Amino acid sequence: MDLSLSSMDQNEFEQFLDLTIPDYAEDKIKAGSWSLENALPNAKRDFNRLLPQGIQTKNHFLKNIVTNHQKIGSIWYAVKDDDQPAIAFLYQIYIEQDFRSKGYGSLAMKVLKNEVAALGIDHIWLHVFAHNSKALPFYQRLGFKISDYTLHIDLRA
Numbered sequence: 001m002d003l004s005l006s007s008m009d010q011n012e013f014e015q016f017l018d019l020t021i022p023d024y025a026e027d028k029i030k031a032g033s034w035s036l037e038n039a040l041p042n043a044k045r046d047f048n049r050l051l052p053q054g055i056q057t058k059n060h061f062l063k064n065i066v067t068n069h070q071k072i073g074s075i076w077y078a079v080k081d082d083d084q085p086a087i088a089f090l091y092q093i094y095i096e097q098d099f100r101s102k103g104y105g106s107l108a109m110k111v112l113k114n115e116v117a118a119l120g121i122d123h124i125w126l127h128v129f130a131h132n133s134k135a136l137p138f139y140q141r142l143g144f145k146i147s148d149y150t151l152h153i154d155l156r157a
Helices: 010-030 036-050 104-118 135-141
Strands: 004-007 060-067 070-080 087-095 124-126
Touching: 004 104, 010 036, 010 060, 010 070, 010 087, 060 104, 070 104, 087 104, 104 124, 104 135
Parallel strands: 087 124
Antiparallel strands: 004 060, 060 070, 070 087
């Protein structure tokens, strides 16, 4: 299985935003962080804050996952060099529905590890929403360790 990461162009980036921003808003609703009416504006605000120059935002890498010359997903990570040592933070990995559970996600993460290591970075961090029951075991199989938990209680409930 041949797989590579290629940089997004502006059109691909816009498609990425059209998919990712609503998904992020939905995750924040499921997590109990945002209300339905505020979720989409909050998600747009967060993305504008994280990617103020779009695909040209310094230290952010927006990549297509490609196999056999076909785009099957995307990866977004950032290098955070204000931390010492510098880390890569994985904001998102997305595999198109037809390609899930076929090993592409694991292979994409292997390619990502190699790309990040070539930048001289020794650690990749990420966040998993608690309701995403498939993600945590996936990352643990790849060797990721839980570093902390964030808990909350809804006092209105």
